[in-house]
Amino acid sequence: xxxxxxLLVEDDAEMAAMLAAYxxxxxxxxxxxxxxxxALSALRGGRVDxxxxxxxxxxxxxVRICAExxxxxxxxxxxxxALSADHQRMAGYDVGADDYIAKPFNPDLLLxxxxxxxxxxxxxxxxxxxxxDSVIAxxxxxxxxxxxxxxxxxxxxxxxxxxxxxxxxxxxxxxxIPLSRDEIAVALDDGHAAEGRAIDMLVGRLRQxxxxxxxxxxxxxxxxxxxxxxxxxx
Amino acid sequence: xxxxxxLLVEDDAEMAAMLAAYxxxxxxxxxxxxxxxxALSALRGGRVDxxxxxxxxxxxxxVRICAExxxxxxxxxxxxxALSADHQRMAGYDVGADDYIAKPFNPDLLLxxxxxxxxxxxxxxxxxxxxxDSVIAxxxxxxxxxxxxxxxxxxxxxxxxxxxxxxxxxxxxxxxIPLSRDEIAVALDDGHAAEGRAIDMLVGRLRQxxxxxxxxxxxxxxxxxxxxxxxxxx
DNA sequence: GTCGCGTGTTACAAACTGTTACGAAAGCCC
DNA sequence: GGGCTTTCGTAACAGTTTGTAACACGCGAC
Numbered sequence: 001x002x003x004x005x006x007l008l009v010e011d012d013a014e015m016a017a018m019l020a021a022y023x024x025x026x027x028x029x030x031x032x033x034x035x036x037x038x039a040l041s042a043l044r045g046g047r048v049d050x051x052x053x054x055x056x057x058x059x060x061x062x063v064r065i066c067a068e069x070x071x072x073x074x075x076x077x078x079x080x081x082a083l084s085a086d087h088q089r090m091a092g093y094d095v096g097a098d099d100y101i102a103k104p105f106n107p108d109l110l111l112x113x114x115x116x117x118x119x120x121x122x123x124x125x126x127x128x129x130x131x132x133d134s135v136i137a138x139x140x141x142x143x144x145x146x147x148x149x150x151x152x153x154x155x156x157x158x159x160x161x162x163x164x165x166x167x168x169x170x171x172x173x174x175x176x177i178p179l180s181r182d183e184i185a186v187a188l189d190d191g192h193a194a195e196g197r198a199i200d201m202l203v204g205r206l207r208q209x210x211x212x213x214x215x216x217x218x219x220x221x222x223x224x225x226x227x228x229x230x231x232x233x234x
Numbered sequence: 235x236x237x238x239x240x241l242l243v244e245d246d247a248e249m250a251a252m253l254a255a256y257x258x259x260x261x262x263x264x265x266x267x268x269x270x271x272x273a274l275s276a277l278r279g280g281r282v283d284x285x286x287x288x289x290x291x292x293x294x295x296x297v298r299i300c301a302e303x304x305x306x307x308x309x310x311x312x313x314x315x316a317l318s319a320d321h322q323r324m325a326g327y328d329v330g331a332d333d334y335i336a337k338p339f340n341p342d343l344l345l346x347x348x349x350x351x352x353x354x355x356x357x358x359x360x361x362x363x364x365x366x367d368s369v370i371a372x373x374x375x376x377x378x379x380x381x382x383x384x385x386x387x388x389x390x391x392x393x394x395x396x397x398x399x400x401x402x403x404x405x406x407x408x409x410x411i412p413l414s415r416d417e418i419a420v421a422l423d424d425g426h427a428a429e430g431r432a433i434d435m436l437v438g439r440l441r442q443x444x445x446x447x448x449x450x451x452x453x454x455x456x457x458x459x460x461x462x463x464x465x466x467x468x
Numbered sequence: 469g470t471c472g473c474g475t476g477t478t479a480c481a482a483a484c485t486g487t488t489a490c491g492a493a494a495g496c497c498c
Numbered sequence: 499g500g501g502c503t504t505t506c507g508t509a510a511c512a513g514t515t516t517g518t519a520a521c522a523c524g525c526g527a528c
Contacts, residue, residue: 037420161474197516198476204517205475216382219396219484219515226382395484431506432486438507439485453494453505 004118005029009039009053009062010080019052026111036060039069047177048075050118055081078113136172139214139227143172150210163188164206171215171225180222199223238352239263243273243287243296244314253286262348270294273303282309284352289315310351352411370406373448373461377406384444397422398440405449405459414456433457 006023010016011034020030031048033039035057042048051069055062066077134146140153148165150158160168170179170187179187185194203223207215216226240262244250247268254264265282267273269291276282285303289296300311314335335347370377374387382399384392394402404413404421413421419428437457441449450460 041421163475196477200516201476201518208518213381217396217516228380397485430487434506435486435508442508451506 005031005047005049006114007031007033007039007042007048007051009033009035009051009057009065011035011054011057011060015054023111023114028114036065039065043069043075047174047179050114051075051077052114053077053079055079076118136229138172138175138225138229139211141210141214141227143168145169152210158209160206160209163202164209167202167206168210171223172229175225175227175229178218178221178224184222239265239281239283240348241265241267241273241276241282241285243267243269243285243291243299245269245288245291257348270299273299277303277309284348285309285311286348287311287313289313312347312351349411370463372406372409372459372463373445375444375448375461377402386444392443394440394443397436398443401436401440402444405457406463409459409461409463412452412455412458418456 006028008016008020008023008030010019010032013034016032016034020032023030031042033042039051039053043051053062053066057065062079066079069075069077134144136143136145142151143149144151150160150165150168152158166188167184170184181194181199184199185192203215214225214227215223218224240257242250242254242257242264244253244266245268250266250268254266257264265276267276273285273287277285287296287300291299296313300313303309303311312335335344370379376385377383378385384394384399384402386392400422401418404418407421415428415433418433419426437449448459448461449457452458
């Protein structure tokens with residue numbers, strides 16, 4: 001079980017620091033952004049499980065950013081509004097946020113809403129593979145979860161060790177999202193961080209047995225599965 | 235994104251003519267409108283990248299028109315106000331404009347604001363991973379966003395490092411718009427300004443691996459992608 | 469035990485990326 | 499134009515990160 005990652009978009013430095021500290025104490029990993037550009041690059045940079053965004057961001061408009069993000073990605077968003085006028089405005093237009101909360105708010109209430117949205121989004125076991133789809137196609141390859149078999153685009157069956165299979169499952173559960181070595185290790189070893197170059201070697205062997213282009217290196221960050229996945233029933 | 239198209243909404247004929255002439259000299263395509271009806275029909279008539287609108291338009295109210303347009307279209311708008319009272323009024327209510335500028339204004343300042351708004355508006359799509367257009371063509375070259383591959387006009391595949399790819403993406407998101415080293419660095423590094431000559435080196439290496447003519451140097455300013463881009467579906 | 473296999477460690481080469489230095493080019497002022 | 503200054507291109511270099519071959523270890527089968 002990995003850390004939940006929140007992206008906090010708030011231009012008021014003091015409020016942001018306070019919120020971030022509180023949320024970190026509650027066990028979340030918090031990334032901060034203070035404007036539109038920062039929010040978008042944070043989104044691009046790595047996995048985000050939920051966005052907490054202020055409506056008024058200096059000259060940027062939180063509502064528009066929310067709609068923009070929603071048009072592109074499926075990330076749960078909670079909007080925070082300072083003014084009741086904003087609150088009504090958000091309720092009026094359908095911005096696509098999953099929830100709204102007004103400043104000043106009760107921290108416990110905010111926490112409850114965050115958890116509720118995360119739970120609704122089903123994002124809690126984000127690094128863990130879901131059982132119900134037994135065949136996953138990715139970049140021409142196929143993974144049969146029931147038989148634990150991997151088939152190449154040419155129809156050949158590839159023999160992967162159990163650890164290599166586990167690594168593949170982790171990537172399949174997070175396609176197109178860069179995963180750090182630590183995140184991978186945590187997902188594989190139930191909570192132990194990466195040591196040495198073990199993950200590098202695992203990735204290298206998986207690449208060797210499949211397609212070197214499948215897993216791309218994000219220098220300084222980690223690895224990412226460079227293929228979209230399509231889940232199918234058996 | 236070829237020529238930037240501005241729609242100038244201004245009822246004072248003399249001021250409009252002067253502004254239009256100035257903006258055309260600066261390389262913009264300028265369409266003029268003098269009232270609400272004209273502005274709306276111009277908007278229906280063709281593509282508009284940015285609206286420059288006076289607050290006081292005879293009997294029409296610029297603020298209302300701005301909100302009206304905003305409700306329908308996603309066009310960046312800069313409001314021009316003659317009176318400081320108007321300025322305050324705009325700042326108070328959130329009209330939906332991207333920027334405000336007060337008359338009388340410094341032409342260079344206006345230009346800078348126009349470019350900033352255009353850049354902000356233009357940069358958004360590609361900082362977020364866009365699903366729709368996965369292949370971008372530019373000056374005979376092709377960039378496949380899904381595979382992160384670059385293909386030369388001759389059909390050769392070019393190996394770019396992740397940072398070089400990121401730089402290319404920044405240019406592709408802002409074709410024909412000069413980008414300062416700081417702007418490039420901010421886009422690349424999540425908000426850190428440029429230090430030393432790192433950006434120069436990056437640009438140099440990208441030029442070396444692609445086509446030196448693709449990226450033109452704007453002496454004293456920065457760099458600009460000297461090719462039009464066309465987005466295509468996969 | 470010994471063999472085979474999977475897995476982690478180490479070591480070293482290669483790749484990536486920023487820094488520095490210096491010559492070339494471009495602007496500027498006379 | 500000629501000299502001066504600023505800016506740019508790029509080669510050389512260095513620090514860091516990654517790929518991978520070789521090896522070591524553990525463990526089960528026999």
